[in-house]
Amino acid sequence: MQLSSAPEIGVGVIGYAFMGKAHTNALKTLSYMIYPPPARPRLAAIAGRTEAAVQEAAARYGYASAYTDWRDLIADPTVDLVDNGGPNDIHAEASIAAAEAHKHVLCEKPLARDAAEARTMLAAVNRAGVIHMVAFNYRFVPAIRHMRDLIAGGALGTIYHFRARYLQDWLSSPAAAHSWRLSQATAGSGALGDLGSHVVDLARFLVGEPTAVSATLKTFTTQRPGGTVDVDDAFAASVEFASGAIGTLEASRVATGNKNGLIIEVNGSNGSLRFNLQRLNELAVCSGSDGYTDVLMTDPARHPWMKHWWPSGHIIGWEHTFVHEFAHLFDAIANGTSVAPDGATFEDGYRAAVICDAIATAARDHAQVSVVY
Amino acid sequence: MQLSSAPEIGVGVIGYAFMGKAHTNALKTLSYMIYPPPARPRLAAIAGRTEAAVQEAAARYGYASAYTDWRDLIADPTVDLVDNGGPNDIHAEASIAAAEAHKHVLCEKPLARDAAEARTMLAAVNRAGVIHMVAFNYRFVPAIRHMRDLIAGGALGTIYHFRARYLQDWLSSPAAAHSWRLSQATAGSGALGDLGSHVVDLARFLVGEPTAVSATLKTFTTQRPGGTVDVDDAFAASVEFASGAIGTLEASRVATGNKNGLIIEVNGSNGSLRFNLQRLNELAVCSGSDGYTDVLMTDPARHPWMKHWWPSGHIIGWEHTFVHEFAHLFDAIANGTSVAPDGATFEDGYRAAVICDAIATAARDHAQVSVVY
């Protein structure tokens, strides 16, 4: 049996809400859907602040242990991989503690509240020599991987433009409530870190390093039920790349009518690409002068993992990005290799933080800021 | 713990290929994603013709037993529900045997190779008093359920038109190989039963009973590598409904460029709806004269099960329809009720078979045929 020969990896997950659920689903799905799996996940432990809730989550998902203090989860000897899905303000402390305990670390994005914090995390995982990954899961959308393959393979020729915006609208109404995501102390920044970090990571993943940014940052509603907002609602930036390409980067939580619209456009001398996360199974490909072709990405020929799913034409969901992400991470752990370049390392997470900081600085200083890592 | 109070249902699955994988994934996902679940699935047994393959499937998915004869699966006392996902030519025999063994039965579509066969299956489950369901899983697409709610609630006014076509293209090339689906003996019919049964079931689900059909049936390529094709590649029909609506029904395996395009349009005196399975998270809603609104169905307010998934804007995949389907079936089994009207019973499967037969007869006789159950 191939199954039994795959190594087993004990996973400890910090957080049982949105990301805890999405990651757990991926872990449970991985072992029979990506088959044979590169490694088999063992649901070792889950941690969360509320005793009753974390106990219920453990029972619901089948975690062996439940902790109310993430330090106990890291100390648990059955945990090989710490999956850090808590709020941004525990990303650094828990990830560093995990690395120091010689656990592999997967950390949700943004890696940290700012670049300085991210740098300490990167140093910690490098020191410890553990496998590290930032959950920039959109690198694992088949269409986005295919975009990178097309661009890297030269199908688009010289890249002229990169244009990306991550648009949501849950704060469009001034009556929408405050939460930890709207506080600088816990979140670091607003749309910039939360959504903009994805945009920035995908810019790097697809067309390479940006060299300079100019930007505007805005908080449209500063008082909301439950508290004062001291992070941005949205930003808009123009960007220059090392390759010579120019473009725009945007993120917003107030772009009414867009629930989860991560829209990316790339124009090159020989072709163009267009993607929208709300239709993540599709990629619009223009190969010359004839307009865009709507390519369905469910064909196994498009993406290394699509063969694990369904016959062509049967679309996959948003959460499948995490299945691909974990498969990639498990493969790296099983082989003792980095998740780069397909996956995002803490180095990638740090670089995304540097660019986000540069955007904030450019907005504050009304001047273009160079990106220096 | 709510989890422990849910009854446990032992499931025996016949078939380990496409549908076996899709059903198993749904069973494994159900218990933690639809939470608390109406009942907890126990993966009791799996059956398939090839010993090595069925053993591997059992290990991969975690089934307690593996059988090469589905009769053994039915006889297994740990099996409460027989999930009949084999080829069409064992739908009747295995489903009837399951009913006679007082097991609940879920049967893949089409229920049978023709209406006469379907009628014997309906009689068997009625005699046995077991819960029965046909896997018309598209009733469990959130957008399609929402369509029915809008139509039934009168939002569209009087229904004038129903137009549905299920378009695939895996047989567009005359060089595509033969398989059991292209043989009348095993499949009953071609695109008509395979894809047309979905179209016909959704017509009934959405706008009620058809009363008469006229049709054309066609096999474009009769000799393929591996054998002679004696079933249809495609059909086209015009249809009249008891409500007074008229429309067209189509299915094709040679509609080049359509991988899995189930497209439905409904026009009423006050509004219209448009749906495409390749974008199953969206529904185009026209409420008057202002064109179609592209409504994203990920909002929990749209569908009773969407609250179990992700925040609005995060799309679900094709396979989630089966999770909803099993949740509905388990709820029916736990409560001893029929799956009707939201789910499809064997009565619905029989009626779909009657209509498919009427389409074939109309095509053969070059005359309109009345639908008589």
Added chain:
Amino acid sequence: MQLSSAPEIGVGVIGYAFMGKAHTNALKTLSYMIYPPPARPRLAAIAGRTEAAVQEAAARYGYASAYTDWRDLIADPTVDLVDNGGPNDIHAEASIAAAEAHKHVLCEKPLARDAAEARTMLAAVNRAGVIHMVAFNYRFVPAIRHMRDLIAGGALGTIYHFRARYLQDWLSSPAAAHSWRLSQATAGSGALGDLGSHVVDLARFLVGEPTAVSATLKTFTTQRPGGTVDVDDAFAASVEFASGAIGTLEASRVATGNKNGLIIEVNGSNGSLRFNLQRLNELAVCSGSDGYTDVLMTDPARHPWMKHWWPSGHIIGWEHTFVHEFAHLFDAIANGTSVAPDGATFEDGYRAAVICDAIATAARDHAQVSVVY
């Protein structure tokens, strides 16, 4: 000067409303936009029943003469071409009279109220030896001409499916008023002749002769403000073609949300095409397995007349189809040739009427009807 060498054609237009305006605009635009023009139109005369209105139309558009009786227009020696844009019930009488007066004839669609009437018109123009054309202007949409070129050139391989529906919604409300178009005596039929004749002509134009039809015809609202409706609101048909292709044909005046949606889909063994009149500058082209490419038809390379308009990317309007149509007709008149095969002759108009009659007969008799010219 090239201009002066082009022959001059005196045009007499019957009707000053919708079609009179559209045709006149085309005549006025033709001579400087399609340059040098194949012939120069002279606005000789216009006819209409209301004295004041026809006088105003003549002044507005610059017609030399105005008549309240179309017989006077035909008798006018300055009229070389009679453009018959009156209601359907004068199509035959006026067109035959024009032919007998040895005038060339352009007649609006449908050519006649039924095939028998159309046959007398065809006989008349053949007897007289004049140039004759039916205003099936959609043959002159660049995208539709391009479709025909692709199909005829074999780009799609064997044609499997033809699917066309002409959907409008001006009668969706039962409160919409009666008019001459809703009376069999004046119009012949309803959606069938008005919209269905376009569908049927394009079917022939694109994929060749249909051999048999089955159909359903329906009048949803029989009493409207202003009178009783004795023509159909909509029809739905399945169709077989001499080439072996099968498909559906539909037209409706009650397809809510569709203002002028003429939607055509063609599937062949090697590719597919999709068109919607509401986006008449675009054609979706699928050339194999990669989905549909949205091709903008404004590129002069797509269509023989696009070089006369604007740089690529600047879309043209619905009325430009008439400019192309008149340019084609004028070229035929100047050269003494038939408008076939690119334009529709009275033979084409007659054949469309035969097919429309077959659809009505099939619906009445609940049986498939063969198309026999």
Added chain:
Amino acid sequence: MQLSSAPEIGVGVIGYAFMGKAHTNALKTLSYMIYPPPARPRLAAIAGRTEAAVQEAAARYGYASAYTDWRDLIADPTVDLVDNGGPNDIHAEASIAAAEAHKHVLCEKPLARDAAEARTMLAAVNRAGVIHMVAFNYRFVPAIRHMRDLIAGGALGTIYHFRARYLQDWLSSPAAAHSWRLSQATAGSGALGDLGSHVVDLARFLVGEPTAVSATLKTFTTQRPGGTVDVDDAFAASVEFASGAIGTLEASRVATGNKNGLIIEVNGSNGSLRFNLQRLNELAVCSGSDGYTDVLMTDPARHPWMKHWWPSGHIIGWEHTFVHEFAHLFDAIANGTSVAPDGATFEDGYRAAVICDAIATAARDHAQVSVVY
């Protein structure tokens, strides 16, 4: 007759190529399509550098006189309105000369090669007291006018974002030839003035004055067949508005796959709008949480001029914007009023030039630049 009571305006057009043809077509269409017209155009004179070509244009279009020197056209006493459609480097000289000759002036965009030049033109028309207009014709697209009406009427609530990009691709290939548009001396700037001036004017028209811009400007190919390129191929900018809104502005001649894609998105607290010039008959309107509705703009209720065209559903072409523009200008001339606020005056043209200059300065100085008129 209403026609005879309308005043007559003698029009002299400078330039017979692309814009000359588009403007002439509008003048010829205006008097019978926008009926009764606010004034009747008389085609008084046309000017161009090549004797034979300008003579042919005069004959083709019906201009009474033809001149090879635009100064003669301005001096022609039959010319009441000078329509300045020559290259950018004669915009100032000819417009100022026209004003000084007390002729009304319509000038193509961009008004001038830079803001300083534009300011002299504005001073000249103000001094002369003539009616003046810049041909920002997209203000006369029904969808764009409807956008302004919706925004100004408060339908979108507080405006958060404005995002516009004008994308063409005629320079995507480095082999595309040089022309006067690629030379700073004749054109002033590249994509910035040519396409960006439209973007900037529509930003002001739709959501009000911008206050600051940051930007990047780029020439991707500096040597082309026929000469050196010393203007930009593209720019990308972030922008802040007096209203508090933020957004991005872009234009490119190298955005492969976009022929004439002017794409505008506006997000407000209560709704959003989306427009693409390649589908200029449509407007996507989001009025809350339910996604975008695709509204066809052919309904006369949407726009003051649509009643002059065709029944709803019959789309108009790009050139119709000029018909609306001239109708508006003629109305202003006939009534002695300014074309503001619906049309663009030289003041609007000057302001657009100031903003374009600010974008260029921001790019050069790597710093945000305030917009000061």
